[in-house]
Amino acid sequence: MAQKPSIPKGTRDFSPTEVAKRNYIFFTIKQVFETYGFQPIETPSFENSSTLMGKYGEEGDRLIFKILNSGDYLKKVDEALLVSKNSLQTTSKISEKALRYDLTVPFARYVVQHQNDIVFPFKRYQMQPVWRADRPQKGRFREFYQCDADVVGSKSLWQEVEFVQLYDAVFSKLKLIGTTIKLNNRKILSGIAEIIGEKDKLIDFTIALDKLDKIGEEGVAKEMLAKGISENAIKKVKPLFSFKGSNQEKLNQLQELLANSVEGTQGVHDLRFVVNAIENLGLQSANLELDVTLARGLNYYTGAIYEVSAPKNVKMGSIGGGGRYDDLTGIFGLKNVSGVGISFGLDRIYLVLEELNLFDQVELPKPKVLFLNLGEQEATYCMKALLKLRKHQVKSELYPDASKMKKQLNYANRRAIQFVVIVGTSEMENKKFTLKNMQSGEQQTCNLQELVDITTSL
């Protein structure tokens, strides 16, 4: 046997069953997106490197798949540069394109490029694969789908409320009960950093804080100290580590803590607006939880921050996330366009639904009727009947080869096909069909019209 073929690390093939299940999730999300007034767009799989590089931080740049230039790409590279073995600089010379890393940056590019044709506020959704040169592990792949919905051109907090509802609507529809939508606001984080006098260390501070539930109080304190945050400052944030109570209670505590910070106070106000609205309107199956430790790595969030975690009995990283970015299009030259958006991680949602056996209602596309093939004349006779059945939307097929009946019936069994039609010389003479129910084993003789009636009604 030849060398077994393989696919690259972190990529997957999908079987008919898996595709059916994935489509079910796609379809559900798409439906909710459209119900909420979002319109679909698509962008290319790869972008100019300059569009992507530098937008996701140092870590992100490392994870971007670069596409080698075509042609004799080394020819133009300076000899000294090659000898220097400087990967970073050489890469920019031999690669000018890169695979999409997420859907938000390409969207920002899209908005700037098509700003004259877009009606603002622009609500778009996008469900496409993205690629990351990550080491794969549980729920982490190198090719995966994101399903994003974003609104640009509005600072309204109502949008932030709607995204919470949208999350709730999708997961409820998928029967995924008990998800937690975590909510925070970047202004709160800035406010805290300001209050403790470490405003310039905001990023380090938030990254450390984000790890609270993973490495605990001690770990966070240690990491903050390592990043140069003063002991005094850490003492001041300590109360946040054991932040308990209802969302309203947390808001009240925050308000007090951040009273001397203009930005922090604004953050509390924004959060309170969303929390109050949701409490007023209600959620179907999700929980809304204020979480001040929620930071998320992406540098461009400026307001609301969302993250969705699966029901508590499932061990899985976040299945969705998002937030507000006041100036994302700014890097592409369009100022003062605020955007807020969320993302669903299709592949992780799939894993969660699979683990909880929530795919039971997903039907595999399969034929309902199989015509056995007993010879050339019989097949011709069957093909005529097939034409009519298919006209009536009955999923049906003819076994392609005149194989043994045992083999053909076995095929029907394997594919769990409900009906088999048997046509031999006697049926042809009488212009009839023998219809066999594969579950009960019962058979009946019928004419073409009856065949259509029976198979369309059952």
Place this chain on the structure above:
RNA sequence: GUGAUUGUAGCUCAGCUGGUUAGAGCGCCGGAUUGUGGUUCCGGAGGUCGCCGGUUCGAAACCGGUCUUUCACCCCA
């Protein structure tokens, strides 16, 4: 990028401290049974033991490298 882990037939896996021709179950193909399946019985095909190198009289097994799988960290969906 760091640290572990995995790889034997199409699939799931056995294979002892290195020792004849590497096994099982399931699946596949054929027959019992030329127009009636899921059961049963019989037979058959299918493996450079991930790849490359090393140690050895001898390697699926030991050593090194590499790729792959899975997992944790980092980061993230």
